Every structure is written in structure tokens, then in C-alpha cells.
Amino acid sequence: MRLPKIFRTSFEYIRRHKWLTLTSLLVMTLTFFLTSLFVVAAVGSDKILRELEARPQITAYFQDDASEQEILAVKQELEATGLTLSVEYVSKEEALTIFMGLSQEDPALLEGISSNVLPASLEVKAKNLADLPKLAEALEQEPLLEDLQFYKDVVEKFRRLTETVRLVGLALVGTLSIISLLIILVTIGMAITSRGEEIEIMRLVGASNWQIRGPFLLQGALLGIISAVASVALLYLLLPFLIPYISGALVGIPLPQTGPAFLVGLLIGEAFFGALIGSFGSWIAVRKYLRT
Amino acid sequence: MIKFENIAKDYNGLSALSDINLKIEEGEFIFLVGPSGAGKTTLIKLLIREQLPTVGEIYYHDWEVTKLSPRQLPELRREIGVVFQDFKLLPRKTALENIHFVLDVVGRGLEEQEELSPEILRLVDLQDQQGHFPGQLSGGEKQRLAIARALAAEPKVLIADEPTGMIDPASGWNVLNLLRKINELGTTVIMATHDAAIVDTLKQRVVELDKGKIIRDQKEGEYASS
Numbered sequence: 001m002r003l004p005k006i007f008r009t010s011f012e013y014i015r016r017h018k019w020l021t022l023t024s025l026l027v028m029t030l031t032f033f034l035t036s037l038f039v040v041a042a043v044g045s046d047k048i049l050r051e052l053e054a055r056p057q058i059t060a061y062f063q064d065d066a067s068e069q070e071i072l073a074v075k076q077e078l079e080a081t082g083l084t085l086s087v088e089y090v091s092k093e094e095a096l097t098i099f100m101g102l103s104q105e106d107p108a109l110l111e112g113i114s115s116n117v118l119p120a121s122l123e124v125k126a127k128n129l130a131d132l133p134k135l136a137e138a139l140e141q142e143p144l145l146e147d148l149q150f151y152k153d154v155v156e157k158f159r160r161l162t163e164t165v166r167l168v169g170l171a172l173v174g175t176l177s178i179i180s181l182l183i184i185l186v187t188i189g190m191a192i193t194s195r196g197e198e199i200e201i202m203r204l205v206g207a208s209n210w211q212i213r214g215p216f217l218l219q220g221a222l223l224g225i226i227s228a229v230a231s232v233a234l235l236y237l238l239l240p241f242l243i244p245y246i247s248g249a250l251v252g253i254p255l256p257q258t259g260p261a262f263l264v265g266l267l268i269g270e271a272f273f274g275a276l277i278g279s280f281g282s283w284i285a286v287r288k289y290l291r292t
Numbered sequence: 293m294i295k296f297e298n299i300a301k302d303y304n305g306l307s308a309l310s311d312i313n314l315k316i317e318e319g320e321f322i323f324l325v326g327p328s329g330a331g332k333t334t335l336i337k338l339l340i341r342e343q344l345p346t347v348g349e350i351y352y353h354d355w356e357v358t359k360l361s362p363r364q365l366p367e368l369r370r371e372i373g374v375v376f377q378d379f380k381l382l383p384r385k386t387a388l389e390n391i392h393f394v395l396d397v398v399g400r401g402l403e404e405q406e407e408l409s410p411e412i413l414r415l416v417d418l419q420d421q422q423g424h425f426p427g428q429l430s431g432g433e434k435q436r437l438a439i440a441r442a443l444a445a446e447p448k449v450l451i452a453d454e455p456t457g458m459i460d461p462a463s464g465w466n467v468l469n470l471l472r473k474i475n476e477l478g479t480t481v482i483m484a485t486h487d488a489a490i491v492d493t494l495k496q497r498v499v500e501l502d503k504g505k506i507i508r509d510q511k512e513g514e515y516a517s518s
Contacts, residue, residue, distance in 0.1 A: 005396065201380050204342065205445060206369035207397040209362055290362070 009215035010222060013191040020190055024183040025227055028277075031176035032231030032270050038169030039266060040235075045162040052155050058124040058136055059149040066120065066144040074142055075122055083135055085125040092120050119146055177277060180227075184220050184281030192216065192289055199289055213286050220282030224274025232267040293318045293480065294339065294449070299348035301334055301504075308334045309504045312348065316482065318448075321475045323491045324484040325515055326501035332484040333377065335501070336451050340372050341365060370398055373447030377454045379438040381426040387413060387437050388422040394444040408444070416440040416470060432463025439470060449480040456487050464490065488515035 014021050062071055068091065075087045090098075095118040124139075126132050136150055192199065202212055299312035309331045316322060324332045337343045338350060341357050350357040352368060360368060382390050391409040400408065413419050416436035426434055435455055442450055452471060456464035468490055475481040485491060491498060491514060498513030499506060508517050 005402075197380075198382055201382060202393075202397060203366075204340070204369060204374065204376075204380065205394050205397055205441070206366045208366040211366075211397060 006214045006218055010218040013195075013215060013219050014222070016194060017187065017190055020187050021223070024180075024187045024223055025230070027176075027183045028180045028223060028227030028274065029230045029234070031173070031180045032228050032274065033234050034176060035173045035270065035273075036231055036235045036266055038165070038173060041165050042162075042169060043262075045158075045165055049155075049158055049162050052151070052158055057126060057132055057151045057155070058139065059151075060122045060124065060139045060142075060145055061119040061147040061149075062121065062144050063146045064119065068120070070144055071120055071122060074139075074144070078122070078124060078135065078138065081135070081138065083126055083128070083131040085127045086123075087125075088123045090121045090123060092118055095119065095121065180277055181281045184223060184278055185285050187223070188216050188220055188282045188285035191219065192285060196289075203290075209290050212290065213283070216282045216286050217279045220278035220280075220285075221275040222278070224276070224278030225271045226274075228267065228270035228274035232263060232270060235266075236263055293353060295351040296335075296338075297349045297351070299338065299345045299350065301331075301338065301343070302346045307504050309338075309345075311505055314499065314506065314509070316480065318480055319475070319478060321472070321481045321494070321496045322483070323494075323496055323498045323513075323515075324482060324501065325486070325491060325498055328486075330501040331504045332501055333453055334504075336374065336453055336482070336484065339451070340369055340374055370445050371447055372449045372451060373442030373445055375435070375438045375442050375450070375452040375455050377457065379426070379434050381434060381437060381441070383426050386423050386425055387418055387429065390426070390437060390441055391444050394441050398445045412440050412444050413437075415443065417466075430463075431459040432466065435459050435463065435467055436470065439467065439474075443474065447479065449482065450474055452481070452483045454484055454486065456485060456490065461489075468494075491515040 060074075068089075071089060075089055078084055078087050099118060122139075124135055126135055132150070136148060139145060139148055199212055294314075294316040296312045296314040299309055300307065301309040312335065324335065326332055334343070338345050339352070339357065341360065344358055348358075352371070355364065355368060357368065382393060385393060388409050391412050392405045395405040395408060410419060410422060413422050416439055418433060418436055418440065421429060421433060421437075424433075426437070429437060435458070439450075439452070439455070442452075450471070452467075455467050455471070459467070464487065471481050471483060472494070495512045495514070498508065498510050498515070500508035500510075500517065510517075
């Protein structure tokens with residue numbers, strides 16, 4: 001069948017069942033929108049996790065009177081254990097620079113702060129996470145130590161949270177995909193039923209199965225693609241409102257990439273998935289009418 | 293060309309056809325006669341595989357009709373055109389669009405459709421009704437439109453199931469003359485009918501069915517057995 005004709009037929013099917021089409025579009029758009037959110041959440045939490053993992057796993061803060069030489073001696077001791085991936089010295093001045101960078105938007109915090117207020121520190125990463133307790137123990141025996149921050153638990157907790165987000169997301173998106181498929185089945189089923197006579201006549205005058213199936217497959221695929229486009233558009237409109245909310249909760253962690261490239265990728269992926277779900281649903285719906 | 297071998301068809305245990313053996317050659321004009329319920333329509337449905345026989349084989353050339361793949365079935369149906377008892381016209385399409393529809397199904401392009409459709413309607417003398425919907429046509433006109441639609445696919449065999457049953461006698465003769473012309477142009481015509489006058493006038497091969505069996509197969513026969 002020629003393409004323009006198949007499109008005309010598909011559009012006619014859609015027009016005849018406006019409300020049903022609208023319902024299926026809404027359900028599918030919701031599915032894709034939630035899928036998008038979970039993709040953003042999954043990509044985002046993955047990035048955050050990597051960021052957390054890349055951070056120093058132990059930060060040792062030293063007393064105010066500890067000199068640079070003394071701290072560097074501790075650094076050498078730690079490196080001598082062979083367990084560290086890196087040990088970095090952060091001087092009081094550097095600490096101030098970092099703090100000022102983080103607090104730029106809150107000038108009140110910066111008033112009266114000088115490099116003396118902030119402690120110098122060593123940022124330690126272990127080659128192997130299992131060695132962290134040993135390193136922490138060694139540090140705790142240093143007389144010059146003021147405080148010790150141990151990130152292992154935070155990373156672990158966040159890793160578990162990320163996995164949960166992924167599992168819940170997958171389950172939800174899976175369920176909604178099935179609902180979308182069923183909705184497509186009903187929508188296309190109605191379109192077919194209302195055309196039962198026509199399909200019967202088509203078959204009797206020798207239309208091939210593809211000539212009958214084509215417009216319905218196209219209809220399903222169009223529903224899927226339209227829903228995908230609508231959901232990504234919705235996400236695009238809502239992101240500016242979501243981003244400040246998210247970045248408020250995650251100080252100092254760069255936000256997941258949600259730029260145009262990400263959205264276009266998401267759009268292509270979901271449109272493909274939508275076309276697949278839509279045409280698959282139509283295929284099943286038409287199948288029983290084509291048995292001879 | 294067409295061969296029924298030992299065909300039987302049951303509906304829920306009730307026999308509609310049994311012991312059917314029938315050969316039809318290319319270019320023949322055949323009347324299928326017999327009372328209502330004798331099995332004429334069932335025989336037609338089996339030939340285009342709208343239904344499957346309970347036992348037996350049906351051949352169209354070298355195709356075994358009961359074993360055709362889904363891909364071959366449309367080809368068979370394009371070779372064998374059927375004018376249905378109840379016309380089966382598309383009610384929401386005009387006469388012209390009903391023809392377009394079949395031309396589209398058999399793969400004719402848009403230009404060809406626009407060129408051929410009026411010609412086909414002229415063949416059955418419906419050129420003035422081309423914009424009418426089936427509901428606006430008389431019984432005879434609907435019947436002619438149904439024939440025109442069957443012809444559009446250029447079938448090798450044309451089957452007409454009681455084509456004069458629901459129309460007035462004058463229209464009936466028009467339809468018959470049309471079928472004869474089609475037959476003279478080389479198309480095999482199989483016509484199921486109750487109309488004794490038509491059968492007796494044409495003196496063609498008559499196959500009579502009764503209670504699902506062939507009880508007569510006569511060359512140059514008449515409606516009633518002599």
C-alpha cells in the first residue's frame with residue numbers, strides 16, 4: 001500500500017475514536033513521563049554516586065597549631081602503608097577558598113571568616129574500601145588530630161538508595177508499559193471492531209494481511225510516538241522548576257546532565273520504544289481478525 | 293481449472309454438503325441450482341476459502357485451496373471474484389469509491405484508480421450514479437455495482453450468488469446479459485440461482501444440488517430436470 005494512503009487511513013481511524021485515542025495518549029504520556037523521570041533519577045543518582053566515590057573517603061582535620069611540616073609527615077606515614085590511593089593536603093588557605101566557593105550565594109556566611117577559622121586537613125582515598133578502617137585507626141592515633149570524617153557509610157547508603165530507585169523505577173515503568181500495551185489493544189480493538197465489515201470485505205476481495213494490518217500498526221506506532229514526544233516536552237517544561245529543588249538538596253554535587261543533548265537522546269529512545277509498544281499492541285489486536 | 297474432490301462440509305454435526313465431486317473448465321458458464329439450503333452458498337464459500345471443508349480437497353489450477361498459506365489466499369481471492377447475495381458493498385463509500393477500494397486492494401496506483409473506476413462503472417451502466425452511496429441505489433443498481441466491484445479486480449472466475457434474487461425481473465435480465473458478456477470475454481462464470489426462466493433461456497451447463505449432494509450435472513440443461 002502506498003504510504004500517503006496508509007497515513008490517510010490511520011488518521012481516519014484516529015479521528016473516529018477521538019476520546020479513546022485521547023485516553024490512550026494520556027496513559028501512554030504518563031508512562032513515558034514517569035519513565036523519563038526515572039531515567040533522570042537513575043542517571044542522576046549514578047552520577048552522584050560516582051561523585052561521592054571520587055571524594056576523599058576519610059578527611060582528617062588537624063588542630064590549629066599543627067604545622068604544615070607535621071601534617072606532611074603524617075601524609076608520608078600514611079603513604080608508606082601502601083594502602084592509600086591518594087593523600088592530599090588541604091591547607092587552611094585552600095580550605096577557605098573552597099568554602100568561599102560553596103557559600104558564594106550566601107555572603108552573610110562569609111563575614112568575619114579568615115583562614116584561621118578553618119582547619120587544615122588531609123584527604124585520604126584508599127585503594128580498597130575494605131582498608132579504610134585501618135587507615136582511620138592509624139590516623140586516630142595521631143596526637144595532632146582534631147576530627148575525623150569517615151565517608152564509607154554515606155557512600156554505602158547512597159549506593160543502596162540508588163539501587164532502590166532503579167528497582168522501583170523499573171517495576172513502575174514495567175507496570176505502566178503493560179497498561180499502555182493493554183490500552184493500545186483496546187483502542188485498536190475498537191477501531192477494528194467498528195471496521196469489521198470493511199475488513200471482512202477487504203479480505204474477501206483479496207486484500208493481503210499487510211494491507212489490512214498496515215494502517216492499524218501505523219496508528220499504534222503514531223500513538224506511541226506522539227506520547228513520547230508529549231512526555232519529553234512535559235519534562236522539558238518542568239525541568240526548570242525541578243532543578244533548583246534538586247540542587248537545593250544536593251549542595252556541592254554537580255547536577256546530572258539534563259541539557260538538550262540528553263533530552264534529544266531521551267526523545268529518540270522513548271519515541272522508538274513508543275513506536276515499538278504501539279505497533280506491537282496493534283499487531284496483537286489485529287491478529288485475531290486475520291485468522292482464516 | 294476448478295476441481296472439488298470428495299468434499300463434505302458439516303456444521304456442528306449437521307451435513308451441509310457431502311460427496312461433492314465437480315470439475316469446472318476455463319471459460320464455462322455454469323448455473324448452480326437447487327432449493328434454499330441445498331448448499332449452493334456453502335459451495336461458493338468453500339471455493340474462496342471463506343470456510344474450510346470438513347473433508348476433501350479443492351483445486352484451483354494447481355493450488356490446493358484448503359492448504360493455501362495466508363500469503364497465497366489473497367491471490368486466490370483476486371483470481372476468483374464473488375458477487376455476494378447481500379452485495380457486501382461499503383455503505384460509507386460512494387459507488388465510485390467502492391471501485392477505488394478494490395483497485396487499491398489489487399495494487400493499482402491512484403492515477404489508475406481515477407482512470408479505471410469510471411470506465412468500470414460505465415460497463416455496468418452506473419456512470420450517472422458514481423457519487424451515490426449504496427443506500428441511495430436501487431436493488432438492481434446495487435447488484436450491478438457489486439458486479440462492477442468484482443470485475444475491477446479482473447478475476448479469472450466470477451461467482452454470482454443469486455444475483456437476480458433480490459431485484460425486479462427487468463433488472464435481472466440486465467444483470468444476466470452483463471454476466472454473459474463477461475463470460476464471452478473469457479471469464480468463467482458460476483451463477484447460483486433460483487430463477488427458472490433465466491436458466492431455461494440460456495441453455496448452459498446446470499449443476500443441481502439438493503440436501504447437500506449433486507443430483508444432476510447436465511450440459512445445456514434446464515432449471516428442472518426433464
